[in-house]
Amino acid sequence: MLLLWTLQAPKLSCLMPKSITWRKIVLSSVFFMSAVANLDTAQRYLSRVQDGGALVFLCVLAFMLPLLCFMPEGWLRRTWKGLAIASVGIAVYSWFKIPVDTLRVDRWELMSNFLNRLFDGQYPYLASSRFNVPPPVPFPWLYLVSIPAWAVGEIGLFPFLSLGLLVLVTPDKYRPRLTWALATSLPVWYEIAVRSNIVANAALVGAFLQTDPGKKTSQVVRNAVLAGIVLCSRASFVAPVLVWAGSVFLLPRRWKDAVVWGSVAFLVAILPFLGLIGIWGWPVFRDWNPMRFQGAIQSPILPLAILLASPWVGAAIRTVSDRLIVAYMVVFVPMFTLMAPILMDGSWHDLNRGYFEVAFWNTSLVLGLLAWARSEDLDLQT
Numbered sequence: 001m002l003l004l005w006t007l008q009a010p011k012l013s014c015l016m017p018k019s020i021t022w023r024k025i026v027l028s029s030v031f032f033m034s035a036v037a038n039l040d041t042a043q044r045y046l047s048r049v050q051d052g053g054a055l056v057f058l059c060v061l062a063f064m065l066p067l068l069c070f071m072p073e074g075w076l077r078r079t080w081k082g083l084a085i086a087s088v089g090i091a092v093y094s095w096f097k098i099p100v101d102t103l104r105v106d107r108w109e110l111m112s113n114f115l116n117r118l119f120d121g122q123y124p125y126l127a128s129s130r131f132n133v134p135p136p137v138p139f140p141w142l143y144l145v146s147i148p149a150w151a152v153g154e155i156g157l158f159p160f161l162s163l164g165l166l167v168l169v170t171p172d173k174y175r176p177r178l179t180w181a182l183a184t185s186l187p188v189w190y191e192i193a194v195r196s197n198i199v200a201n202a203a204l205v206g207a208f209l210q211t212d213p214g215k216k217t218s219q220v221v222r223n224a225v226l227a228g229i230v231l232c233s234r235a236s237f238v239a240p241v242l243v244w245a246g247s248v249f250l251l252p253r254r255w256k257d258a259v260v261w262g263s264v265a266f267l268v269a270i271l272p273f274l275g276l277i278g279i280w281g282w283p284v285f286r287d288w289n290p291m292r293f294q295g296a297i298q299s300p301i302l303p304l305a306i307l308l309a310s311p312w313v314g315a316a317i318r319t320v321s322d323r324l325i326v327a328y329m330v331v332f333v334p335m336f337t338l339m340a341p342i343l344m345d346g347s348w349h350d351l352n353r354g355y356f357e358v359a360f361w362n363t364s365l366v367l368g369l370l371a372w373a374r375s376e377d378l379d380l381q382t
């Protein structure tokens with residue numbers, strides 16, 4: 001229904017005041033989500049060391065933190081580079097200050113154990129952690145692109161460098177907004193501090209969504225290689241890549257390029273899976289693979305419906321800004337269907353509740369903040 005509303009939004013816009021568009025509504029909601037995510041992160045973790053009025057005050061500050069992004073554009077431009085430098089210092093300090101063995105988050109451990117097993121010649125999807133049994137959730141390429149950070153002994157470099165890549169590939173005029181949007185998101189900082197991979201995954205997807213495949217076949221092939229890597233990183237990020245493909249190839253009817261791109265991207269995406277099957281055999285892969293865990297979390301009906309619709313929705317998109325907005329939405333909707341029952345039953349504040357974690361926010365939040373930063377018609381500064 002939300003995707004249908006997206007397609008019909010230009011027609012429905014005539015029912016709204018001229019100063020309001022569907023884009024402004026969606027992008028404004030991104031910052032409301034960022035504020036709520038900050039509030040949730042603050043109360044969840046600060047409540048362990050603080051209580052009473054001080055906790056309330058800190059939670060209010062956390063909720064209002066994203067409002068800094070609405071300072072005058074000139075101020076954002078003058079300060080974003082200093083903010084980026086300060087962020088590097090904060091990240092490095094957090095890695096020294098927070099020993100990994102004290103973390104109650106295991107994504108860093110699963111990533112390390114996955115790669116340790118892989119390079120020891122053992123089947124990697126049997127990796128486990130102190131908190132979870134196998135298999136790990138992400139697809140193989142996410143682990144493979146994190147090898148440099150793992151090799152130098154600081155897996156926290158992976159999310160931080162991925163965010164840096166996202167900022168660098170974003171056109172100059174949008175970088176101040178994006179830097180401030182990311183820096184005022186506590187879940188993003190949380191992911192960096194705990195050496196998680198979700199925000200890194202979202203950043204890599206966001207970087208890809210801003211690529212141009214070019215006109216030459218060689219350029220299309222190179223872009224398809226990148227697409228295959230992104231496609232084989234996490235199931236929830238396949239849909240935004242298909243939105244991109246629909247916008248880039250189906251809208252201008254580049255059928256030949258679409259076939260070349262799709263074939264190469266698909267081949268690159270399945271290569272790691274074929275390698276797993278070829279080395280360790282089909283029975284092991286069948287019983288221990290990331291899709292097995294995904295199916296245990298959520299019914300596949302909604303995600304599959306969104307996957308099927310994504311390229312055709314993309315074919316109706318004419319601007320990069322709209323492409324990023326829809327990419328954010330096709331990631332957010334399935335995650336919200338997981339989050340809504342927990343919000344409704346009143347257990348959202350339970351630290352021990354299974355699936356209500358920052359993963360709900362970060363899976364889509366980074367793409368939403370990128371869409372806001374790159375919006376051409378959104379003028380919330382005035």
